[in-house]
Amino acid sequence: MSFSLIPVRDELQVRPGNLFIDGAWHGWEGARFDQIHPATNEVMTTFADAGARGVDLAVKAARRAFDEGPWPRMPAQDRKRMLQRIIDRLYESELELAKLQTLDNGIPFHFSRNTRVSAKAAADVFDHYAGWADKINGETYPQFSSASNMHYMSFREPVGVVGAVLAWNAPLLMFSMKVAPALACGCTVVVKPSEYTNLAARRFAEIVAESDLPPGVFNFVTGGPETGAALSSHPGVDKVTFTGSAATGERILMASGANMKRLSLELGGKSAALVFPDTRSVATTAASLMGLCSTFLSGQVCSTPSRAVVHVSILDEFLYHAGEQVRKVRFGNPFDPETTSAPIISKRQVSRILGYVESGKAEGARLMFGGDTPGGELANGNWINAALFAGVDNGMTIAREEIFGPVLSVIPFETEEQAIRIANDSEYGLAGCVYTTDVSRALRVARAVRSGSVGINGYASIPNAPMGGVKRSGLGREGGWPTIEAFTELKTISFNLDA
Structure with a gap:
């Protein structure tokens, strides 16, 4: 029997979405779009498609608030107190936000509420950056020579108007990772969530709007690619922070040249997990790596290790336990506690992933299981059975391109040097893993x-440690002090004490 998410939608009193600009919610007489739930392809509600016109209104409001308003010049303690109101409200609203996030992207509710993508984790991010608000300091410098009596000091000042474009897979975490440091540093912000996931972000925006920030400091717009392009290229925006595909990141990079925007780009990944024979448990390692592709967000995470580079001596054992893990996968209503995995975000992405599966078979990889759609009562949704490929060569398409779905490619290796060479033979460089009990090897690799x-022996991100990519995986870091640096400009002031 198929299921419907309309009852949950109605229970949460989901309503059409509008724009928050210059301290007020605005009705929108322009275009609108449907938000579709990927588990059932039912319409959840409609949202305003801001487009260039809506973005322009929001950016101008943010520009006024930065250039003329009190926020960038406000004492750090006062900014910190306003951010604390947001933190408190996030904790109070965490259950509602978790439900809305599941109603956005289909992540199983128990993951939405209790993992690193939860509202509680988002509150932790705000708490971390609120703590930085009164610690953003410059330096003084010793006199360089006796030729002059010049003395120097530096200050960190907010970078300006920030355009924040969010990914769909973790809307609550993405919101906090971009908005919290921007506000803590004294910037003003225009936020655009993914067109696929606006419900949790809209509620998050309401919480921020209720915190009594000065008008224009925080603005919220919704829409599709046109809206995102208008925000990332707007001449009134000083910095863009974006999480998403490498292709979109490249377009933002090119558009930023017009006014030398500062950029933080967290882009795609093709992460490699290097599994050595002395891993603590082949069974546990195989289940963990296959589980990252088959449960939670079904491999739709940029840091997911989608290449398992496994030593030949444990290859068969690894493949066996990966297959055993998939037996535990359960699809279905994301609010059912038995459901383990999210649907694929869109029908278009389903077709794209299935195309990669066909590519893998055509290029000679051995499909061990999965890579098809379950049908039956799940036929109305965007579901793909997790796929495992063995006998993969690192030159194959499935080993080189980001699939962003439930597909794990297993690549054999014989020597440590070969494993490193395979891991590095990629245009991406976001995250990776090394599984070994040899501490020297672990650090060396x-x-x-x-x-x-x-x-x-595992991977996770936390608010106070930097994360980001090299090569085509992006620019800059999110997490800790490097993020404060990314949302500030360094100004040097010199004093001639002999004048």
Whole structure:
């Protein structure tokens, strides 16, 4: 029997979405679009498609608030107190926000509420950056020579108007990772969520709007690619922070040249997990890596290790336990506690992933299981059975391009040097993993892998540690002090004490 999410939608009193600009919610007489739930392809509601006109209104409001308003010049303690109101409200609203996020992208509710993508995790991010608000300091410098009595000091000032474009897979976490540091630094913000996931972000925006920020400091617009392009290219925006595909990131990079926008781009990944024979447990490692592709967001995470580079001596054992893990996968209503996995975000992405599966078979990889659609009561939704490919060569398409779905490619290796070479033979470099009980090898290999982050015997991100990519995986870092640097400009002031 198929299921419907309309009852949950009605229970949460979901209503059409509008724009928040210059301190007020605005009705929108322009174009609108449907938000579709990927588990059933039912319409959840409609949202305003801001387009260039709506973005222009929002950016101008943010520009006035930055250039003329009190926020950038407000004492740090006062900014910190306003951010604390947001933190408190996030904790109070975490259950509602978790439900809305599941109603956005179909992530199983127990994951939405209790993992790193939860509202509680988003509150932790705000708490971390609120703590930085009164610690953003410059430096003083010793006198360089006796030729003059010049003395120097530096200040960190907010970068200006920030355009924040969010990914669909973790709307609550993405919102906090971009908005919290911007506000803590004294910037003003225009936020655009993915067109696929606006419900949780809209509620998050309401919470921010209720915190009594000065008008124009925070603005919220919704829409599709035109809206995102208008925001990222607007001449009134000083910085763009974006999480999404490498192709879109490249377009933002080119558009930023017109006014030398500052950029933070967290883009795609083709992460490699290097599994050595002395891994603590082949069974646990195989289940973990296959589980990242088959459960939670079904591999739709940029840092998911989609290449398992496995030593030949444990290859058969690894493949066996990966297959055993998939037996535990359960599709269905995302609010059912038995459901383990999210649907694919759109029908278009389903077709794209299935195309990669066909490509893998055509190029000679061995499909062990999965790579098809379940049908039956799930036929109305965007579901794909998790796929495992063995006998993959790193030159194959499935090993080189970001699939962003439930597909794990297993690539054999014989020597440590070969494993490192395979890991680095990629245009991406976002995250990676090394599985070994040899501490020397762990550090040696982690240092040799060209990636922004490397986990040893596992991988996770936290608010106070930087994360980001090299090569085509992006620019800049999110997390900790490097993010404060990314949302500020360094100004040097010199004093001639002999004048």
